[in-house]
Amino acid sequence: MTSFSLADLVAKFGGELIGDGGTTVTGLAPLDRADASQLAFLSNPLYLNQVASSRAGVVILARGDFEKVERPSDRNWIIAANPYAYFARVAQLLAASNAPAVVPGVHASATIDPSAQIAASASIGPNTVIEDGVRIGERVRIQANCFIGRGTVIGDDTLIYANVTLYHGSVIGARNILHAGVVIGADGFGFAPDFSAQGGEWVKIPQVGRAVLEDDVEIGASTSIDRGAMADTVIERGCKIDNQVQIGHNVRVGAYTVIAGCAGIAGSTTIGRYCMIGGAVGIAGHVTIADRVTITAKSGVTKSISKPGIYSGSIAATPHAEWNKNAAIVHNLDKMRDRIKQLEAIVKDLQNTK
C-alpha cells in the first residue's frame, strides 16, 4: 500500500490543511468506518453529525461545514471547495499507485497490420487485432481480445478493456475509457422499404459516416454507439455513458452530458451539453434536447425539448391489485371525461333553472 502525507495531498490537489502535514493515509473510507490511516470526506449534510466522532486520519470538508462541526484538537482537516471531487481525485491517486505497472509493448499473440502506427509507450493485450492504418497514441492500453478496425485513431492515455470492438474509421479521443463488450461504429439501423404485392425487401442503406468520441469520454460495458449514415455520430468531450446504452446513427451528445444504464437514443437526435439522461430513458429519433436538461429514469421523450429543466414521464410501481384498477381507468379516461362533461352540462342546467 502506497501512503501519502497530507502535505503531499494538499501540494497536489490544493485545499487548506489544518493539522499535521506529516500524517499519512493509505486508503479511503466512510466517516463512520475510517481509521487513522484513512481519509474520509463530508459532502452530504446528512452525515454532519458523524464528523466529530470519526476516527479518520483526515476529513475533507467545505469551509462552511468545518465551521459548524465540533473539532477535537488532535484531528486533521482539509478544507476544499468541492470535498466530493477532492475525495475522488485522492481516490484516483491511491488506485493508480496500487495498480500493477503497465508494461508497454505489443503481446506476441496480437495481430497487428504492418501499416498500423502504435506508440512505443502503448500496451496491446493478447489476441487483440489491429487493422491497417490504425493510429494508437501514447500510453494507450488495450486489453485482450479487442478488434480495432482499419483506419481507427485512438488518442493518448485511452484505456480499452477486453472484448471491445471498434469498427473501421472510428475516432477515439484522449483519456477515454471503454469498458468490456463496447461496440463503437457498427452500422446504424437504416433500410429503405421496397415492397410490392409481389414481394420485396428492406434495402440496406450503407452507413458510411463514422463514430467519433472526443476526449475524456467513458463508455460502460456492452454499450453500443453506431457510426453515422453519411455524417458522423459524435460524443462530445467529457461525456460519461453507462452500461447497456444504445446510441443510434448521427446522434450528437453534447459535452459533459451523462447517460445512465439501459438508455436508448434513436437516430439523428441531438442532446445538449450538461444534460443528465436517467436509466432506461428512451429518446426518439430526430429530436433536439437543449443544454442542461435532466430526464428522469424510464421516461420516454418523443418531442424536442427547448428549455433546461427536469422532465419526467414514468409511473412508479404500486401493489398489483391497486395498479390494475387504476390502469383500467387510464384506458377509459376518455369516457370519464365525457361523464364529467355531461355532469357539467346537467349541473349548469340545474343552476339555471334553480
Add this chain to the structure above:
Amino acid sequence: MTSFSLADLVAKFGGELIGDGGTTVTGLAPLDRADASQLAFLSNPLYLNQVASSRAGVVILARGDFEKVERPSDRNWIIAANPYAYFARVAQLLAASNAPAVVPGVHASATIDPSAQIAASASIGPNTVIEDGVRIGERVRIQANCFIGRGTVIGDDTLIYANVTLYHGSVIGARNILHAGVVIGADGFGFAPDFSAQGGEWVKIPQVGRAVLEDDVEIGASTSIDRGAMADTVIERGCKIDNQVQIGHNVRVGAYTVIAGCAGIAGSTTIGRYCMIGGAVGIAGHVTIADRVTITAKSGVTKSISKPGIYSGSIAATPHAEWNKNAAIVHNLDKMRDRIKQLEAIVKDLQNTK
C-alpha cells in the same frame, strides 16, 4: 474512388434516364449539398423545393415529382418507382466498390476443427474459433475473435463482425449480417421452481432447441437471440433487428419484420410478418402478434394482437413538476371515478326532485 456512369446505373438498377448517360458520379449527398460528381434523391416532398437549385450530377425521383419540379436544361434525372430504395442500391454499389478487397482464406491464428467445412472463398479472421462439424458457405466473411460452436451452419455471403458468438447448432442463412457482440443461441431462461420450507433451488431446463436465422437477416450490435427450449427460435427471412435487442427462446419473428433497438421479446411469442416493433418495446411471453402490426416505441404488449394496425402505450415526458401532479392522480384514479359516480347519483337525485 470508383465512378459510375448514369448509363451504367440505369442498366444495373432500371429507371428512366433523362439526360446524359455519360455523366459519371462517385458519391452521394443530400440535394442541397451534392455537387456535380454526386447523386442525390428526392423521396420526401418536404424537399421538393430543393430540386431546382441542386447541383447534383443526377437527381433520382418519382415520375410525379419529376413532373412537378422546374427542370434546368443541363440537368440529369433518373425517374424511379422508389427513389429511396434506388438510392440505397446505388449507395451499396459505391460502398462495395470503395471497400477493401476481401482476401479469402483462414487467418493463421484462427482455430479450426479439422471436421469443419469452410468454402475456399470464405474469409476467417484472426483468433476466430470454429468447432467441429461447422459448415461455412461461399464468400462468408467472419471477422476476428468470433466463436462458431459445433455443428453451426452459415449460408453463402453472410458477414459476421468481430466478437460474435454463435452457440452450437445455430443455423444462419445466406446474406445475413451479424454485428459485433451478437450472441446467437444462448440458453433461454427456463427453470423449474423446486422449493420447500427446507430450501430448494431453481432447476435448469436444458435448452435443446436451436436458433435459426433465415436468409437476408441483419442483427445489430450486442443483440442476443436465445436458442429454443425443445423446438427452435426462428427469425424468418428479411428481418432486420437493431442493437441491444433481446429475443427469448421459442420466439418466431415473421418475415420482413423490423425490430428497433433495446426491444425485448419474451419466450414463446410469435410475431407476424411485416411488423414494425419500435425501440425499447417489450412484448410478453406466449402472445401472438398478427402480420403488419406496428408497436410504437417504449410500449408494452401483454396480450395477443389479432388485427393489423398501430398500437401504443407509452407516455411522453413533460416538465417534472407537472408530471408529478398528474402521476399522483393516476395512482388515485379509482377515487376520482368514485367521486364522479357519487356526483352522478346526487345530480340524478337533484334532477328528479327539481
Add this chain to the structure above:
Amino acid sequence: MTSFSLADLVAKFGGELIGDGGTTVTGLAPLDRADASQLAFLSNPLYLNQVASSRAGVVILARGDFEKVERPSDRNWIIAANPYAYFARVAQLLAASNAPAVVPGVHASATIDPSAQIAASASIGPNTVIEDGVRIGERVRIQANCFIGRGTVIGDDTLIYANVTLYHGSVIGARNILHAGVVIGADGFGFAPDFSAQGGEWVKIPQVGRAVLEDDVEIGASTSIDRGAMADTVIERGCKIDNQVQIGHNVRVGAYTVIAGCAGIAGSTTIGRYCMIGGAVGIAGHVTIADRVTITAKSGVTKSISKPGIYSGSIAATPHAEWNKNAAIVHNLDKMRDRIKQLEAIVKDLQNTK
C-alpha cells in the same frame, strides 16, 4: 442417444414408479407428441385431458393427478412431488449424456500467467486469457476468447461461454453458468461533478470493490454486473439472471431471486431473496426490496418495498388512436380533478339551496 431405464431414473431422482422399470427412454417431449421412447410430464392441469391418449413411454405426474386420469393398463407412470422439476432433472441427465465429452486442459492458444492456479480437470478454450493470481476450480470449463482478470477466483464446475470478460478481482462461485458476452466487474457509474462557470469535468470515483457471484448463479448473454465502488456487488446463491440485464455497483441480489431480460438495477439497491423481477423492469438506486417481492414486466420501482407481494406500474399497448386520446388526458388529469372539485362545490351548493 443414451437411454435410461425407468428403474434407473427412479433410483436417481426418487418418485414412485408404477409400471415396467425395464422400459427405457432416450428423450423428452410434450404429452401429445411423445412416443414410446420419450418421457412426458403433467404439471399444468390444462393438459390433464392429454394424459390418457399420450403415447409417452412414461408420464411423470403428481399423485393427485395420477388419481384423476384414466390409466390404460400398459402404461408407465412416475409419481413425483414436483413433476416439472423432476422433468427438468431428467432433461439435464439426457442433455449431459448427449453432450460431447469435455477434454480437460488448456488450449495451446490460450495465454495463461504462470502464477495462475488452474485445476487439472478444468478446460480452458482457445485464445482465453488468464491473468496473474487467478484460481480456477475443478472441472471448470471456459470457452474461447474469454478474459479472466488478475486475482479472479472461479469455483468448481462453473461453465463460462465464449467472449466473457471477468474484470480483476471477481469472485465466481461453484456451479455458475455465465453466457457469452457477459461482463462481470466493470466499473460502476460513479463521478463527482466539479463544474464552475469556467468549465470543469466529471471526476471519476475509482471503483475498488469487487463483483461477487455466489454458488449456483446463472447469468444470461450480454448481461453486465458492475464491481462495487468501495464495498462489493453481490449476487447471492441460486440467483438466475437473464440476458441484457444491467446491475449497478454495490447492488445486492438476495438468494434464489430471478431477474428477467432487459431489467436494470441502479447502484446501491438491495433486492431480497426469492424475488421475481420481470423483463425490462427498472429499479432505482439506493432502494431496498423485501423478500418474495414480484415486480411485473416493464414496471419502474422508485421507492423501497417493505412487504412481499406483486407490484406493477406498466401500461398495456392499445390501438394508437385510442391510446392517444387517453394519453392526452393523462397529461391533463390535474385539470380534470379541478373540474370535479368545482362540480362537487356547485352540487353541494345546489343541495343546500334545494
